[in-house]
Amino acid sequence: MSHFIRENNSPKKFKGLSMFGFIKNTLQKIYSAVTSHFVSIFAQKKISPETLTEIEKILITADTGITTTKVIISSLEKQYAAGTIVDGKQLQLALEKELLATLAQAQTAPKNSSIFLLIGINGSGKTTFAGKLAYSFVSKGKTCILAAADTFRAAAPEQLKSWATASGADIFMGSAHQDPAAIAFGATEKFKQSQADVLIIDTAGRLQTKENLMREIEKIKRVIQKQLPNATIHTLLTVDAMLGQNSFQQAKIFHEAVKIDGIVLTKIDGTGKGGIIFSITQNLNIPVEYISYGEKMGDMKLFNSQEYVTSLLGSFTDKQTHE
Numbered sequence: 001m002s003h004f005i006r007e008n009n010s011p012k013k014f015k016g017l018s019m020f021g022f023i024k025n026t027l028q029k030i031y032s033a034v035t036s037h038f039v040s041i042f043a044q045k046k047i048s049p050e051t052l053t054e055i056e057k058i059l060i061t062a063d064t065g066i067t068t069t070k071v072i073i074s075s076l077e078k079q080y081a082a083g084t085i086v087d088g089k090q091l092q093l094a095l096e097k098e099l100l101a102t103l104a105q106a107q108t109a110p111k112n113s114s115i116f117l118l119i120g121i122n123g124s125g126k127t128t129f130a131g132k133l134a135y136s137f138v139s140k141g142k143t144c145i146l147a148a149a150d151t152f153r154a155a156a157p158e159q160l161k162s163w164a165t166a167s168g169a170d171i172f173m174g175s176a177h178q179d180p181a182a183i184a185f186g187a188t189e190k191f192k193q194s195q196a197d198v199l200i201i202d203t204a205g206r207l208q209t210k211e212n213l214m215r216e217i218e219k220i221k222r223v224i225q226k227q228l229p230n231a232t233i234h235t236l237l238t239v240d241a242m243l244g245q246n247s248f249q250q251a252k253i254f255h256e257a258v259k260i261d262g263i264v265l266t267k268i269d270g271t272g273k274g275g276i277i278f279s280i281t282q283n284l285n286i287p288v289e290y291i292s293y294g295e296k297m298g299d300m301k302l303f304n305s306q307e308y309v310t311s312l313l314g315s316f317t318d319k320q321t322h323e
């Protein structure tokens, strides 16, 4: 097994943990940089205008973005002036509402697709996420094929193969330097013949500025769609959370060139900036569908805005458990 898959990769490890516990244990950096600050502010008996300035600072430092933060803070200021938020608890509830409203602008579409196409810039976490996604299906009893359509990097198919072996998914590999669309064709054939439940296509890292590479994605899509005219291809863009605000321009151009259905926010464990989700949603109007936060197979989660906001603010109750 290669170095990037560690032992003890069961997602059950987190079962029964509150989402707050999940952030605290798994996204340590976000907990210490964001959540722990909120927790102390929300304990205040009486808030002041300085408290709102503090919230503003935390949000900006957490990469929520200036525009998004301003909208949230000005609404909180109005509520404070009107006397509807007086103590920390009320502030917490008001902030929770504002953050949820930001995320509601890009609601996740229902996902009944059986074909996933992963795209994104180099090193943004496509292959890792392909493996994790395969594992999440296999562990639910689904049969899954991983397609190694990254023929650009020599080691890429082997990397995906390790994930296939570890996750219990099947793999379709072409030959070195084969046209990625030809691999997508072969993988779709295999998918049809084997009647597998899910096909996940891993592609080469590409810069959004390289037009020929963007056309390559369109070609992959066309080839699949021709073989399976009724299938919905679910295109997911992996975005490295550590890139912060720099990732917007990148995602925007990707979205202009290829229609993206959802974002996978990766490496969220490596950043203390849990606010990036809000600015991505507001700036791009594309839903964050998954968060990916480590190198083990179970280290990903279907994004749930209520859970995330609750845990970010440290406001968990015993009733909330992580599924």
Ligand SMILES: Nc1nc2c(ncn2[C@@H]2O[C@H](COP(=O)(O)OP(=O)(O)OP(=O)(O)O)[C@@H](O)[C@H]2O)c(=O)[nH]1
Binding pocket: 004, 120, 121, 122, 123, 124, 125, 126, 127, 128, 129, 150, 153, 156, 203, 204, 205, 206, 238, 266, 267, 268, 269, 270, 292, 293, 294, 295
């Ligand atoms: N901490 C952490 N590391 C990650 C995560 N996702 C990926 N990585 C690491 O980031 C590096 C790049 O991940 P890959 O999955 O190979 O990225 P990729 O987009 O397939 O890369 P290319 O195929 O070269 O474009 C690897 O070292 C992964 O182990 C994550 O969610 N958290």
Ligand SMILES: [Mg+2]
Binding pocket: 126, 127, 128, 150, 156, 202, 203, 204, 205
């Ligand atoms: Mg890759």
